[in-house]
Amino acid sequence: MKLLRRKEGPSLDSRLAALLEAATLGEGRLSERAVSGARAVAERAGVRRELSLDHTVAALAGATGSGKSSLYNALAGEDLADVGVTRPTTSTAQAALWDGEGAGPLLDWLDIPRRHSAADPAADPAADSAADQGLSGLVLLDLPDHDSIRLSHRLEVDRLVEQVDLLVWVVDPQKYADAALHERYLRPLAGHRDVMVVLLNQVDRLPPDAVDRCLRDLRRLLDDDGLPGIPVLAVSARTGRGLDDLRGLLGERVSERRSWSARLAADITTAAGHLATADPPQAVEGDGGGALALGRAESGEVEPAGEAQAGAKRMAGAERALTGTLCAAAGVPVVVEAVAKGHRHRAVVATGWPVTRWIRRFRPDPLRRLRLGGLAPKGRPGGEIVGRTSVPAASAVQRAQVETAVRDVGEVASAGLPGAWAVSVRQAARSRARELADAVDRAVATTSAVGTRRPRWWRAVNGLQWLVFAAMLAGAGWLGVLFAMDYLRLPQPPLPTAGAVPWPTVLLVGGALAGVLIALLSRLAAWAGGRRRARRTARALRASIGRVGRELVLEPVEAELDTYARFTEALDLARGSA
Numbered sequence: 001m002k003l004l005r006r007k008e009g010p011s012l013d014s015r016l017a018a019l020l021e022a023a024t025l026g027e028g029r030l031s032e033r034a035v036s037g038a039r040a041v042a043e044r045a046g047v048r049r050e051l052s053l054d055h056t057v058a059a060l061a062g063a064t065g066s067g068k069s070s071l072y073n074a075l076a077g078e079d080l081a082d083v084g085v086t087r088p089t090t091s092t093a094q095a096a097l098w099d100g101e102g103a104g105p106l107l108d109w110l111d112i113p114r115r116h117s118a119a120d121p122a123a124d125p126a127a128d129s130a131a132d133q134g135l136s137g138l139v140l141l142d143l144p145d146h147d148s149i150r151l152s153h154r155l156e157v158d159r160l161v162e163q164v165d166l167l168v169w170v171v172d173p174q175k176y177a178d179a180a181l182h183e184r185y186l187r188p189l190a191g192h193r194d195v196m197v198v199l200l201n202q203v204d205r206l207p208p209d210a211v212d213r214c215l216r217d218l219r220r221l222l223d224d225d226g227l228p229g230i231p232v233l234a235v236s237a238r239t240g241r242g243l244d245d246l247r248g249l250l251g252e253r254v255s256e257r258r259s260w261s262a263r264l265a266a267d268i269t270t271a272a273g274h275l276a277t278a279d280p281p282q283a284v285e286g287d288g289g290g291a292l293a294l295g296r297a298e299s300g301e302v303e304p305a306g307e308a309q310a311g312a313k314r315m316a317g318a319e320r321a322l323t324g325t326l327c328a329a330a331g332v333p334v335v336v337e338a339v340a341k342g343h344r345h346r347a348v349v350a351t352g353w354p355v356t357r358w359i360r361r362f363r364p365d366p367l368r369r370l371r372l373g374g375l376a377p378k379g380r381p382g383g384e385i386v387g388r389t390s391v392p393a394a395s396a397v398q399r400a401q402v403e404t405a406v407r408d409v410g411e412v413a414s415a416g417l418p419g420a421w422a423v424s425v426r427q428a429a430r431s432r433a434r435e436l437a438d439a440v441d442r443a444v445a446t447t448s449a450v451g452t453r454r455p456r457w458w459r460a461v462n463g464l465q466w467l468v469f470a471a472m473l474a475g476a477g478w479l480g481v482l483f484a485m486d487y488l489r490l491p492q493p494p495l496p497t498a499g500a501v502p503w504p505t506v507l508l509v510g511g512a513l514a515g516v517l518i519a520l521l522s523r524l525a526a527w528a529g530g531r532r533r534a535r536r537t538a539r540a541l542r543a544s545i546g547r548v549g550r551e552l553v554l555e556p557v558e559a560e561l562d563t564y565a566r567f568t569e570a571l572d573l574a575r576g577s578a
Contacts, residue, residue, distance in 0.1 A: 009576045010573055010576055012045075012049075012261055012264060012265060012268075014573060015265070015268050015573060015574050015575075015576060016042050016045055016046070016264075016268060016574075018570040018571070018572075018573035018574040019038055019041065019042055019268050019271060019272055019275075019570070019574040020038070020039070020042045021566075021570040022038065022272065022275050022567055022570035022571050022574055023035050023038035023039050023042070023275065025563055025566055025567040025570065026038075026275055026278065026420075026567060028281065029280070029281070029420060029421065029424040029563075030275060030278035030279070030280070030281065030420050031278045031279045031280065031281055031420070032281060033278075034271075034274045034275050034278035034279075035275070035278075037271055037274055038271040038272070038274070038275055041264075041267045041268060041270075041271040042268075042271075044162070044163065044264075044267070045264045045267065045268070047109060048109075048163075048260060048264060049260075049264075051105050051106040051109060052102050052103055052105065052106045053257065053260060054102065054137050054257065055097075055100070055102070055103045055106055055137045055138070055139050056137060056138055056139065056165050056166060056253060056254045056257070056259045056260065057106065057110065057139045057141065057163075057164045057165045057166065057260075058138060058139070058140050058141065058164065058165065058166040058167075058168055058250060058253070058259075059093075059140075059141040059143050059160055059161070059164040059166070059167055059168065060072055060140065060141065060142050060143060060168050060170055061143045061146060061157060061161060061167060061168065061169055061170065061185075062143075062145065062146065062169060062170035062171060062172075062201075063145055063146060063147045063171070063172075063175050063178060063180070063181060064145040064147055064148065065172060065174075065175075066145075066170045066171055066172045066175065066201055066202075067170060067172060067201040067202050067237050068142055068143070068145075068170045068201075069142055070201075070237035070238070071170060071199070071201060071235065071237045071246075072096065072140065072142040073237070074237045074240070074243055075096070075140060075243070075246070075247065075250075076096040076116065076118050076140065077118060092113070092114065092144065092156065093110075093112055093114070093141050093142060093143050093144065093156060093160055094112065094114035094115070094116065094141070094142050095107055095110075095112045095114065095115045095116065095139055095140065095141050095142075096116050096117075096118050096139075096140045096142075097115060097116065097117050097118060097138070097139050097140075098118045098135040098136050098137065098138045098139075098140075099136040099137055100115070100117060100139065103139055106139070107139070109163075110141075110160065110163055110164070112141065118135075135247065135250060135251050135254060136254070137254050137257070138250060138251075138254045140250075141160065141164060143156070143157050143160055143161075144156050144157055145157075146180070146181065146184070146185065147178070147180050147181075161185065161189075162267075164263070165195065165259040165260045165262075165263045166195050166196075166197070166250075166253055166259045166263070167189070167192070167195060167196045167197070168196075168197045168198075168199060169181070169185070169186070169196065169197070169198045169199065170199045170201050171198065171199065171200055171201065171218070172200075172201050172202045173200065173202060173203070173205065173206055173210075173214050176200060176214065176217075176218050176221070177217070177218075177221055182221060182225055186222065186225045186227060187225040187226065189270075190225060190226030190227055191266050191269050191270045191273070192263070192266040192267075192270070193226075193227045193228075193229065193230045194262045194266060195259055195262050195263045195266060196227070196230055197230070197231045197232075197233070197249065198218065198222065198230060198231070198232045198233075199232075199233050199234075199235050199242075199246065200214060200215060200218060200232065200233070200234045200235070201235050201236065201237060202236060202237075202238075203234045203235065203236050203241060203242070204236040204238055204239045204241065211234055215232060215234055218232060219232055231249060233245055233246055233249070265576070268574055268575075268576075269574070269575050269576065271574075272571050272574040272575045273575075275567075275571060276418065276571055277418065278420050279419065279420055280419065280420045280423045280424070311412075311415065311416070314412045314415070315409075315412055315413060315554075317412075318405075318408050318409045318412040318413075319409070319546070319549065319550070319554060321405050321408060322405040322406065322408070322409055322549045322553060322554075323542060323545060323546040323549050325398075325401045325402050325404075325405040326402060326405075326436070326440055326545045326546075326548070326549055327541065327542055327545050328398055328401070329394035329398040329399065329401065329402050329440070330391065330394070330440045330441070330443075330444050330541075330545060331391040331394075331444070332444070332538065332541050332542070332545070334391060335391060335444055335448050335537070335541065336534045336537055336538045336541070337534070338448075339448060339530070339533055339534050339537045340530035340531060340533065340534035341530070343526060343529060343530035343533050343534075344523070344526045344527055344530045345360065345363065346454070346458075347458065347522060347523065347525075347526030347529070347530075348360045348519075348522075348523060348526065349361060350454065350458040350459075350461075350462050351458055351461040351462055351465060351518070351519065351522035351523075351526070352465075352519045352522070352523075353465065353469075353515040353516055353518075353519040354465055354466060354469045354515065355469070355512075355515070356519075357519075391441070391444060394437075402436065403433070406429055406430055406433050406436075406553055407426070407429070407430070409429045409553055409554065409557060410425055410426035410427075410428070410429030410430065410557065411426065413425050413426075413429065413557045413560075413561060414426050417564065421560075421564045421567075424560055424564075425557055425560045425561060425564070428556040428557050428559065428560040429553055429556065429557050431556050432552040432553070432556060433552070433553070435552055436548070436549075436552055436553075439548045439551075439552060440545055440548050443541070443544040443545050443547070443548050444541060444544075444545070446544070447537070447540045447541050447544040448537060448541065455529065457525075461518060461522050464518060465515055465518055465519070468511050468514045468515045468518065469511065469515055470511075471507045471510070471511040471514075472507060472508055472510075472511025472512050472515065473511075474507050474511075475503070475504045475505065475506065475507025475508030475509070475510075475511060476504075476507075476508050478503070478504035478507065478508075479504040479505065479508060482495070482504065
C-alpha cells in the first residue's frame with residue numbers, strides 16, 4: 001500500500017527570502033512604494049521572529065465610543081484605561097500582560113511605554129478563570145481611536161495595526177457600517193482574515209432580535225470586504241455577555257503560538273500582491289485615502305504558458321523585421337552592388353590584358369569609394385574599426401522605420417505582461433538604440449571586407465597572362481631583329497614556321513589574341529563570381545547586422561523577460577503557491 005504524504009508549503013524563511021528577491025528584481029522597474037513596502041515587511045518579519053515567540057500581541061482597535069477601553073478593562077480584570085463616551089480618552093497605546101516575563105523587548109519594539117500586569121491569580125479569583133482559559137502569554141493592547149480628530153492618534157493606530165499579531169476590531173451597533181473602518185482598514189486587510197476578530201460591542205443596548213439583525217448585517221458587510229468566515233462575536237463589557245467566548249477565542253489563539261507567523265505570512269502574501277500589480281516608477285501613487293501600506297492588492301496574473309509558442313513566433317517575426325529594417329537603413333543593397341562591381345574591377349586589374357589593364361587602375365574601386373575594402377579591423381584592441389564607412393546615411397524615413405521596428409520588438413515581447421513589466425521590457429528594447437548606427441556601420445565595414453579577398457584563380461590567370469605577354473614580346477622582338485637585319489642587308493638566318501606562318505608572327509599575333517581572349521574569359525568569370533560574391537556578402541551582412549540587432553535590442557529584452565520570469569517565480573514562492 002502506498003503511503004500518501006501531505007505536501008507542505010514553503011517555509012516562512014523561504015517565503016521571506018523570495019519576497020526580498022522579488023523586491024530586488026523589481027528595483028527600478030516597479031514603484032518605490034511597492035518595493036519599499038515589501039522590504040519593510042521583510043525587515044519587520046525578521047525583527048518579530050527574533051523577539052519573544054511565546055507571547056501573542058493582540059490589539060483592541062475601534063472608533064470613538066465603541067467601548068474598546070471598557071472591554072480592555074473587563075478582560076484585564078481591573079480599570080487600567082480611562083473610559084469615555086463621546087470623546088477619545090486613549091491617547092497612546094497601553095498593554096496588559098498575562099505572564100509577561102520576557103515580553104519587554106517585544107514591547108520596546110512596539111514602542112508601548114504603558115504596561116500593566118493582569119490581575120495576579122493568587123490575589124484575584126477572577127484571574128484564575130482567565131489563566132485557566134490559556135491567556136498566559138497574551139499581550140493585550142488598547143489602541144487610540146482610529147477615527148480620532150487628532151492625527152497623532154490615527155498614525156499610532158496605523159503603525160500598530162501593521163505590527164501586532166492579532167487584530168480585534170471593536171464596533172458598536174451605531175457605527176459598525178462606518179465607511180472609514182471598512183474602506184481604510186477591513187477591506188485593505190482582507191488577506192489578514194486569519195489574524196482578525198470582529199466584536200459587536202454594547203449589544204446590551206439592543207433587543208435580542210435587533211442583535212441578530214446587526215450580526216447578520218455586519219457579516220454581510222464583512223463578506224463584501226473579502227472577509228468571509230472571520231470570527232464575529234456579540235459582547236457587552238457592561239453585562240459581561242460574550243466575554244467568556246472572547247477569552248476562549250483569545251486563549252485558543254495564544255495557546256497555539258502561531259498568530260505571529262500567520263500575521264507575517266499574511267503580510268508577505270499582501271506585499272507580494274502589491275509587487276505583482278505595482279505601477280512603473282514614474283507613476284505617482286496616491287495614498288488611497290489613507291489606506292495602510294499593507295492594503296489588499298489584486299493578484300497579478302502570469303501569462304499562460306500555452307501562449308509561449310505563439311509569442312516565440314511573434315518574436316521571430318519581429319526579429320526578422322528588425323534585421324531587414326536595419327539592413328535597409330545600413331545601405332546593404334548599395335554595399336552588395338559595390339561588392340559585385342568591386343570584384344569585377346579588381347578581376348580586370350588582376351587578370352586583364354597587361355597591355356591595357358593599367359588603364360583600369362585610374363577607375364576608383366567601388367568598395368574603396370565607400371571606404372569598405374580597406375577598413376579591416378586594425379589599429380585598436382579587440383579589432384575595433386577605425387573610422388566610419390562612406391555608405392550613404394540612412395534617410396529620415398529609414399531612421400523612423402528602425403525606431404518603429406525597435407518599438408515593435410518591445411511591444412511583441414511585452415504582450416501579456418503586467419503594466420510595469422511591459423514598460424520595463426519596452427524600455428529595455430530601446431535601452432541601446434543609440435548604439436545601433438555605429439554598431440551596424442562597424443558590422444558593414446568588417447563583413448564587406450571579406451568581399452575584397454582575391455580568388456586563387458586570379459593569380460594563375462595573371463601568371464598565364466604574363467606568360468602570353470612574354471610570348472608576344474618575344475615574337476615582337478624576334479620580328480624586330482629580323483627587320484633590323486633586313487634593313488642592314490645582313491644575311492637572314494633560317495626562319496622556322498608554323499605551317500606557312502613564321503613563328504615570330506605566331507608569337508606576336510597569337511600572344512596578343514590569346515591575351516585578349518583570356519582577358520575576355522576572365523571578365524566573364526569575374527562577372528559570374530561577382531554575383532556569387534554579392535549573394536554571399538548579402539547573406540553575411542544580414543547575419544552580421546542580425547547579430548547587432550540581437551545584441552543591442554533582443555538580448556536586453558530577453559534579459560528583462562528572464563528577470564520577469566525570476567520575479568514571478570519569487571512571487572509564487574512568496575505567496576506560498578510554489
